[in-house]
Amino acid sequence: MATKRIPSFDSHNPATGEVVGTYPMMSGKEVTEIAAHARAAAAKWQQLGFNGRKKVLISWCSLIMNRIDQIAALVSLETGKPVSDAKLEVSLAASHLGWAARHAEEIMRTSYRAPGLLMANMSATVQRSPLGVVGVIGPWNYPIFTPMGSISYALAAGNTVIFKPSEYTPGVGVWLEETFNEVAPFADIFTTITGLGETGGALCTSGVDKISFTGSTRTAKIVAAQCATNMVPVVLECGGKDPVIVAADANLERAVDATIWSAMANAGQSCIGAERVYVDEKVADKFVELAVELAKTIHAGAPGDGNYGPATMPSQIKVIQKHIKAAIADGGTCAYGGPDSVKPPFVQPVILLNVPEDSTAVREETFGPTIIINRVKNMREAIDLSNASSYGLGANVWSRRQGKRIAAELACGMVAINSTFSFAAVASVPFGGIKDSGYGRVHGPEGLLEYTYARTVVRTRFNLPIKFLSFKRRPKDDSLVIALTKMLKGRLG
Numbered sequence: 001m002a003t004k005r006i007p008s009f010d011s012h013n014p015a016t017g018e019v020v021g022t023y024p025m026m027s028g029k030e031v032t033e034i035a036a037h038a039r040a041a042a043a044k045w046q047q048l049g050f051n052g053r054k055k056v057l058i059s060w061c062s063l064i065m066n067r068i069d070q071i072a073a074l075v076s077l078e079t080g081k082p083v084s085d086a087k088l089e090v091s092l093a094a095s096h097l098g099w100a101a102r103h104a105e106e107i108m109r110t111s112y113r114a115p116g117l118l119m120a121n122m123s124a125t126v127q128r129s130p131l132g133v134v135g136v137i138g139p140w141n142y143p144i145f146t147p148m149g150s151i152s153y154a155l156a157a158g159n160t161v162i163f164k165p166s167e168y169t170p171g172v173g174v175w176l177e178e179t180f181n182e183v184a185p186f187a188d189i190f191t192t193i194t195g196l197g198e199t200g201g202a203l204c205t206s207g208v209d210k211i212s213f214t215g216s217t218r219t220a221k222i223v224a225a226q227c228a229t230n231m232v233p234v235v236l237e238c239g240g241k242d243p244v245i246v247a248a249d250a251n252l253e254r255a256v257d258a259t260i261w262s263a264m265a266n267a268g269q270s271c272i273g274a275e276r277v278y279v280d281e282k283v284a285d286k287f288v289e290l291a292v293e294l295a296k297t298i299h300a301g302a303p304g305d306g307n308y309g310p311a312t313m314p315s316q317i318k319v320i321q322k323h324i325k326a327a328i329a330d331g332g333t334c335a336y337g338g339p340d341s342v343k344p345p346f347v348q349p350v351i352l353l354n355v356p357e358d359s360t361a362v363r364e365e366t367f368g369p370t371i372i373i374n375r376v377k378n379m380r381e382a383i384d385l386s387n388a389s390s391y392g393l394g395a396n397v398w399s400r401r402q403g404k405r406i407a408a409e410l411a412c413g414m415v416a417i418n419s420t421f422s423f424a425a426v427a428s429v430p431f432g433g434i435k436d437s438g439y440g441r442v443h444g445p446e447g448l449l450e451y452t453y454a455r456t457v458v459r460t461r462f463n464l465p466i467k468f469l470s471f472k473r474r475p476k477d478d479s480l481v482i483a484l485t486k487m488l489k490g491r492l493g
């Protein structure tokens, strides 16, 4: 009897093209079955309470850190990034997991609200409940840090989770499921499903209660549309074109060091990586000189050789090439590297200068180890150009005295002053963007509350002699309501 072949796909080492794993391409039917199991497990996971869940999640955190060499090697194999970068990524992911486990109870504690004078006899409270089953769809660029920003918080809030990793990094997703199951008190709390885009699509319509998606803006719109058919809410963490503003009073050495790292580390494949710099013309020459000096000391190569690795997704190379060519065709110049820096699967550092703002290279996400440096007359111009983007994820500001003032005017979800990437590493603050960079938040209390719903409970503490919400309301009661409203206008609320 002929055996039925299970559809599968391969994951590759992007530095060599070698196959590193083969995984099943899960069908819609399988995903729906898994969602039903996750729903059944959700009730038990909730019953475990905050303390019970905290113990499980802290054990998982310890296990991940005890096996950091193993998971970092796998992240490096599937993405091509240096092992040391992979270790940093794993450590940050584990910190978020620990933080979410330890803070879920206080974040979800019932909150007591002032009922206002007209409702003074009421006690007004807001309770928080987990949603049930959360679907997490992840990208490949930070295959553990990024999805764990949703998985950890959703689990800590009392949801069960189904994770669909990127088809470029399925091994990392499977490793997460296997290690979780080593500490799990029962099955189906956290499940990884593997497959291509269709499997992700199937998750959106499988009956989950929310989708937390991280990936490109293009896919985010498809995911949101698929979820809309069943009124499934979504968190969308998408791409960016993050600006770096450098004021005349900036510490240039630190600004250059952080900006070149932000732009080139992970082969430029960071959603919050620096893509464009607006530097005050008074210090622009020095900034460029220092940036070129630093770029000369770094190079792309396979793990163990390069400061950063290859492009993880081969098709991204074409986008990077197109943007470098567009920048030059539109009037920009190369201060370091250029079109010849693209040598698949690697891209060596590229620094572009004075690229017109309407160039594709300035407008679209490049996701490669390139940086555009444009000079500005003043900080007003830098702020306006930073905001003139369809994206609004993060931004960096370098200034000794004007950091907070500039940050307050930036149209984006996160700002790092005299640092880069820092907001992603602080577990207590929300992470996310506006405009084409998405909506909703991960991390921090706001991120945890994304995986809960609010239940308002208003209870009568004692009865008043006046009945407002009754057919027995009298004309003098109407007069009292109107007089009190005129007088208070929301005070004592």
Ligand code: NAD
Pocket (backbone or CB within 6 Å): 137, 138, 139, 140, 141, 142, 146, 164, 165, 166, 167, 195, 196, 197, 198, 199, 200, 201, 202, 204, 214, 215, 216, 217, 218, 219, 220, 222, 223, 237, 238, 239, 240, 270, 271, 272, 313, 365, 367, 393, 432, 433, 437
């Ligand atoms: P992508 O959009 O190609 O894929 C993301 C995920 O969506 C993958 O798991 C993929 O299989 C799945 N998918 C594809 N089609 C689908 C469909 N029709 N329905 C459901 N799921 C589907 O993105 P990518 O190339 O993996 O990731 C890179 C992008 O992610 C960049 O734009 C980057 O800026 C962004 N990103 C954003 C953040 C953030 O937090 N804002 C973090 C990391 C990466």
